[in-house]
Amino acid sequence: MDHDDDLGRRFAAGDPEAMREAYDRHGTLVFSLCVTALRHREDAEDAAQQVFTRAWRSRATYDPSRPLGGWLTGITRRVVADVGAARTRQVRTVEAEAGRLPREDAAGDPVSESAVASLVVRQALDRLGPPQDEVLRLAFLEDLPYPHIAERLSLPLGTVKSHVHRGLAALRRSLEVSGV
């Protein structure tokens, strides 16, 4: 979810290379959100396909001064809602024909802000690389005090703190540039 190049501008201008780059850069987030929300892999694949084709066809409406990832996330929300509504209609029809009450969970879950933020941050954490990612995991996923982390990783305490601060700053930027 980087916003440090002109990908958004090239995408808006209709550069086919930018379409591929947008997919490479944001495909995992879009697909993961679709799977999480729809809880069905094939439906998620269809939804992710719709997100990118819809994005490309409506690229004229994209403002390249805004993060491309955030715009794609917005499209993902709408596509997931559309797929969920279609599934609900389908289930209602089938259940009505069978004379049963419709299931309430066919629509899946809406794509929540917290799910998007969590995925963006986890993805950014994976990209940090060692030892920064490990320091952050130990500090905030395992809740180890900094001196323990320093001892475990054989690093000076000041270095551990530096990794924490720089790592947190990188994760913060990932949220900012993704427009979450």
Add this chain to the structure above:
Amino acid sequence: MSELSVTHDRPGEDPAADLAVRLHREHAAAGLGGPAPVPDDVAAGLDSRSLKEVRGTLRVLAALDAPAPALLAPPAGLWDRIAADLDGTGGGRCGPRLRRRAGGARGPRGGA
């Protein structure tokens, strides 16, 4: 109270990050979810840039604490389907070039 501003002069020093971590840990220890709020009196002591950093870091820490949905790379054939879709139904000049680039066998390059 003088305004706190972020300093990065010495390794291991970042008062805004340290403040955010402290607020987050207090918030989590109280059993509360989501980003911790910045108390008014604390916010009043921060310059606008530092306050923005503290709030952003609190969102990061809340996101790390939240149950994480699985991060899944798209299946290898998805790009080909997208390219074919744009080829066949009005993808404009993007379609044919995308299809050539996809080459029928090329999957995503390591995901997003």
